[in-house]
Amino acid sequence: MSKRIFGVDLGGTTVKLGLFDPEGNVLEKWEITTRKEDSGKLILPDIADAIKGKMQEKSIAKEDVIGVGIGVPGPVDSDGVIYKAANLGWGVFSIKEELTGLLDGIRVEAGNDANVAALGEMWRGGGQGYDNMVAVTLGTGVGGGIIVDGRILTGAKGAGGEIGHILVEEHETEVCGCGKTGCLEQYASATGVVRLANRRLAKDDKASVLRGKKISAKDVWDAVKAGDELAVEVAEQFGEYLGKGLAAVACVVNPDIFVIGGGVSKAGDVLMDYMVEPYKKYVFHGSRETKFALATLGNDAGIYGAAKLVVLQ
Amino acid sequence: MSKRIFGVDLGGTTVKLGLFDPEGNVLEKWEITTRKEDSGKLILPDIADAIKGKMQEKSIAKEDVIGVGIGVPGPVDSDGVIYKAANLGWGVFSIKEELTGLLDGIRVEAGNDANVAALGEMWRGGGQGYDNMVAVTLGTGVGGGIIVDGRILTGAKGAGGEIGHILVEEHETEVCGCGKTGCLEQYASATGVVRLANRRLAKDDKASVLRGKKISAKDVWDAVKAGDELAVEVAEQFGEYLGKGLAAVACVVNPDIFVIGGGVSKAGDVLMDYMVEPYKKYVFHGSRETKFALATLGNDAGIYGAAKLVVLQ
Numbered sequence: 119m120s121k122r123i124f125g126v127d128l129g130g131t132t133v134k135l136g137l138f139d140p141e142g143n144v145l146e147k148w149e150i151t152t153r154k155e156d157s158g159k160l161i162l163p164d165i166a167d168a169i170k171g172k173m174q175e176k177s178i179a180k181e182d183v184i185g186v187g188i189g190v191p192g193p194v195d196s197d198g199v200i201y202k203a204a205n206l207g208w209g210v211f212s213i214k215e216e217l218t219g220l221l222d223g224i225r226v227e228a229g230n231d232a233n234v235a236a237l238g239e240m241w242r243g244g245g246q247g248y249d250n251m252v253a254v255t256l257g258t259g260v261g262g263g264i265i266v267d268g269r270i271l272t273g274a275k276g277a278g279g280e281i282g283h284i285l286v287e288e289h290e291t292e293v294c295g296c297g298k299t300g301c302l303e304q305y306a307s308a309t310g311v312v313r314l315a316n317r318r319l320a321k322d323d324k325a326s327v328l329r330g331k332k333i334s335a336k337d338v339w340d341a342v343k344a345g346d347e348l349a350v351e352v353a354e355q356f357g358e359y360l361g362k363g364l365a366a367v368a369c370v371v372n373p374d375i376f377v378i379g380g381g382v383s384k385a386g387d388v389l390m391d392y393m394v395e396p397y398k399k400y401v402f403h404g405s406r407e408t409k410f411a412l413a414t415l416g417n418d419a420g421i422y423g424a425a426k427l428v429v430l431q
Numbered sequence: 432m433s434k435r436i437f438g439v440d441l442g443g444t445t446v447k448l449g450l451f452d453p454e455g456n457v458l459e460k461w462e463i464t465t466r467k468e469d470s471g472k473l474i475l476p477d478i479a480d481a482i483k484g485k486m487q488e489k490s491i492a493k494e495d496v497i498g499v500g501i502g503v504p505g506p507v508d509s510d511g512v513i514y515k516a517a518n519l520g521w522g523v524f525s526i527k528e529e530l531t532g533l534l535d536g537i538r539v540e541a542g543n544d545a546n547v548a549a550l551g552e553m554w555r556g557g558g559q560g561y562d563n564m565v566a567v568t569l570g571t572g573v574g575g576g577i578i579v580d581g582r583i584l585t586g587a588k589g590a591g592g593e594i595g596h597i598l599v600e601e602h603e604t605e606v607c608g609c610g611k612t613g614c615l616e617q618y619a620s621a622t623g624v625v626r627l628a629n630r631r632l633a634k635d636d637k638a639s640v641l642r643g644k645k646i647s648a649k650d651v652w653d654a655v656k657a658g659d660e661l662a663v664e665v666a667e668q669f670g671e672y673l674g675k676g677l678a679a680v681a682c683v684v685n686p687d688i689f690v691i692g693g694g695v696s697k698a699g700d701v702l703m704d705y706m707v708e709p710y711k712k713y714v715f716h717g718s719r720e721t722k723f724a725l726a727t728l729g730n731d732a733g734i735y736g737a738a739k740l741v742v743l744q
Binding site: 248249262264266267273274276279280283296365366368373403407408 | 506509561562563575577579580582584585586587588589590591592593594596597598601609610611675678679680681682683684685686687713715716717718720721
């Protein structure tokens with residue numbers, strides 16, 4: 119029988135699961151509900167049951183399962199120990215040991231969900247073929263997943279890749295969720311784009327399709343694509359901030375490629391038009407040729423990356 | 432016979448060599464001249480002769496040498512290929528293969544000299560006991576050596592750890608050696624400290640022991656220690672810039688510790704008084720507890736780190 123891997127992406131509402139071959143082809147994917155009651159103590163048993171059920175259904179023998187990878191919403195160290203996942207009700211314990219126990223000894227590897235998604239994009243998504251990659255997630259916040267020589271950079275306390283909190287604006291007065299001011303996340307996240315647009319709208323009376331309504335990041339990018347001048351100014355600002363932040367990242371890790379994902383990235387290639395030039399302006403020459411690509415796996419990046427955790431080179 | 436390692440630090444003027452035991456104790460160290468004539472083609476044979484001579488002198492059998500590590504002044508990839516070392520006259524070739532050949536098959540590992548020195552500080556210097564470390568060299572320029580999970584972060588094109596070129600001042604008009612403006616190196620290097628001091632001196636007539644002479648970075652720090660008010664202002668500026676730059680680094684790699692070396696670090700603990708507070712102000716909370724230490728190996732960091740290259744975990 120061919121070898122199989124399970125990839126698990128544990129979220130606050132649902133658990134996504136995928137059955138993979140060792141090359142990273144997904145053979146089946148499905149979801150179960152994340153049961154958070156009783157401090158989340160049902161979650162891992164539910165996942166174990168889902169995996170065992172699938173093995174039975176597909177007649178997959180235990181010895182044909184290379185392992186189970188799991189991405190979890192919280193900091194995880196290289197031994198698979200999680201340090202609190204507040205929205206699951208979890209404290210500190212070894213996911214790896216606990217889930218291996220529930221799976222009768224099948225090998226388990228665990229990682230932080232954002233980092234694991236980055237690994238997925240490297241394996242089978244926008245970063246395929248590269249060993250040194252930074253996944254940039256432009257969503258509610260701005261997150262980073264850093265891959266060095268094919269492995270996740272976790273950091274000393276699981277705070278590696280917190281690129282949304284690089285200072286990019288000295289003169290900001292509004293406070294970021296992290297308590298600082300002028301963080302990249304305040305400009306390049308979905309809410310950041312809206313903040314930039316609202317500030318620009320308030321500055322004068324320049325005509326714009328964005329006037330007179332509650333706007334979303336998507337509205338801004340749609341207006342950019344339609345050639346709205348004010349929206350283009352906002353996109354330029356967004357690109358300056360993002361280019362500046364990513365230039366700092368490149369001075370540290372010198373990636374082959376940045377892979378841009380998250381809700382804001384749905385705007386597509388137009389993002390590149392505004393971020394790549396500022397990046398080149400701000401970056402050290404040794405990183406000027408770094409590539410940029412859009413993420414391609416969407417919400418499946420997590421299960422791909424989780425599966426990859428058990429077949430790292 | 433006990434196992435032995437050779438660590439080699441190849442510089443533009445001299446080659447430093449060290450004989451180590453596998454625990455990282457240096458048993459002997461010595462130097463030879465770097466002969467740069469003929470496009471540097473004598474350098475590796477000279478090194479091989481020096482090692483073979485020492486093996487003979489000490490009756491060390493080939494099978495007792497675990498390997499030879501070498502740090503070189505230029506970008507080196509993970510296969511031990513160097514991409515030009517301009518001041519040695521070298522082009523692109525595999526140091527690893529070439530030196531192994533000259534040493535009758537003894538294992539060779541090669542790395543960039545700054546990165547290798549960082550590894551040395553992690554093994555037996557200021558970063559001992561930590562797996563995630565950033566070595567910051569405040570010398571003629573500002574360099575970084577980044578260690579992730581005990582291994583050197585090289586980057587896609589060997590430009591990892593170029594932290595001296597992170598933007599920390601939007602309003603700079605003077606151009607950095609790299610062609611950009613406002614790089615950390617323009618303020619936190621030895622010449623940067625002097626620049627900051629000269630600018631402050633030119634601003635008004637405030638009394639200072641630094642007036643009326645050509646000053647060095649050491650003069651500035653001596654004046655700080657003596658309580659010179661103007662020098663203290665300069666130190667505060669220096670600390671702001673360095674704290675801001677290292678905060679960006681920590682948002683990316685979340686190290687356990689920063690180890691500060693290079694000529695400027697000879698000022699000692701007083702540096703910490705000015706850089707740590709700004710760092711805490713600018714950094715993401717997940718990296719607020721990162722430690723700071725001074726480098727302890729001085730010019731020997733390179734031979735220690737080179738030796739460590741062959742006994743990486």
